[in-house]
Amino acid sequence: MGSSVPLGKSRIDEGVQFVKLSKALKWGSAVAVAVALTTACGTSSSNGGNTSNSSGSSAKKVEIFSWWTGAGEADGLQALIKLFQNQNPDIQVQNSAVAGGAGTNAKQVLATRMNANNPPDTFQVHAGAELMSWVDAGKMQPLNDLYQQEGWNDKFPKQLIDMVSKDGQIYGVPVDIHRGNVLWYNKKIFDQYHLTPPKTFDDFFKDADVLKAHGVTPLALGDKDTWEATMLWEDVLLGTIGADKYDQLWQGKLSFDDPGVKQSLETFKKMLQYVNSDHASLVWQDASQLVANGKAAMNVMGDWAKGYFTTDLHLKPNVDFGWVTTPGTDSDFMVISDTFGLPKGAPHQDGAIAFLKVLGSQAGQDAFNPLKGSIPARLDADTSKYDVYSQSAIADFKKDSLTPSLAHGSAANPGFLDAVNQAMQVFVSNGDINSFITQLKSAADQNPLS
Ligand code: GAL
DSSP states (O other): OOSOOOGGGOHHHHHTTTSOOOOOOOOGGGHHHHHHHOOOOEEEOOSTTOOOOOOSTTSOEEEEEOSOOSTTTHHHHHHHHHHHHHHOTTSEEEEOOOOSGGGTTHHHHHHHHHHTTOOOSEEEEETTHHHHHHHHTTOBOOOHHHHHHHTOTTTSOHHHHHHTEETTEEOOEEOEEEEOOEEEEEHHHHHHTTOOOOSSHHHHHHHHHHHHHTTOEEEEOOOTTSHHHHHHHHHHHHHHHHHHHHHHHHTTOSOTTSHHHHHHHHHHHHHHTTBOTTGGGOOHHHHHHHHHTTSEEEEEOOTHHHHIIIIISOOOBTTTEEEEEOTTOTTEEEEEOEEEEOBTTOTTHHHHHHHHHHHHSHHHHHHHHHHHSOEESSTTOOGGGSOHHHHHHHHHHHHSEEEEOTTTTSSSOHHHHHHHHHHHHHHHHHOOHHHHHHHHHHHHHHSOOO
């Protein structure tokens, strides 16, 4: 796919040096919401049903915190837990997943617990700025011994280890790599109207006009949680200004007044004219489903949508749905990596370490990723276990420019992202580009990017 950038010289490798690693978390105000939303999704135990509620550190237990509850999300986690239970039948698992795509609610619950020194034993966190916000707050334990013991130092791409490291200390175990810049399309609809999957924004709008004229919603969007709109914009931004400038923006080296930023917002605003009218009440799975059932033709979403299509809806890649990189990004790979870390004060450290071992193992990654839609973070996974989409993603990851996702916490600190999401919610309804740019600048002033 496009020009190749050697892995060792990827944009992440360069960019991560400059990513501002920590800013004050701004989620403290969400305590009430967080308490209301906490949902322990289940406890599984293979010790003969003896599901003791003991949370004492002597109990053999592990509490796993994530946001993987829904369709396209839960199956991978369940496969991982199953494998863990097979290998550790005496450790009770408490699955404390909190519903809400991209951690919409989970991140608030986690912040409340971490700030109250009541951490889960291990939790899902994106590689990059999001993880580093916890590291800089002094809340995480280094995992170098675990990496050494498990022989992981050369099993993960170096730049991925860099993304979960600070000052030579490693703080996270990556379970997956998701791609964020994918446009999914309904093959039947594209065939029916003799459309070519768009490579450029011009292509996109040509296709979209044909679809609109035939009464088909061109682009499915479900931005109830706002991050979905932020994600669509970040892909448009990347496709407009290119990987170098995209990185410079999040490193605080390119002004939000850059004409490319404005142009990306004009294109994004135009795209919003082609989305389903009920987008504000739908979540990402709903939008993916519109494409699956032919009510819409295209959807821009991370490749957890592929997990949803294949694992939950039993659709076939290249038969029922097709994919291309989002316009203008055919040599870029928007990286989103889910990692798990070990917080200080984790009540069941042994259980947490045992879980991290499974999650970072070849077997763990190959149990999880084929169901989740992601590719393995490890370099030595068994590629025969992956479908045609994931095999192409594995190949692209090795040669494309790797760019960190803003919407999924890698590019910028949580305070900045929070502010961008708030501004985005307003932008989607009023389309005021200048005001949005002003908001971006003030978000960066309050949560510096470099
Ligand atoms: C991302 C996460 C993915 C997937 C997605 C939708 O932030 O990295 O694994 O869960 O949210 O919920």
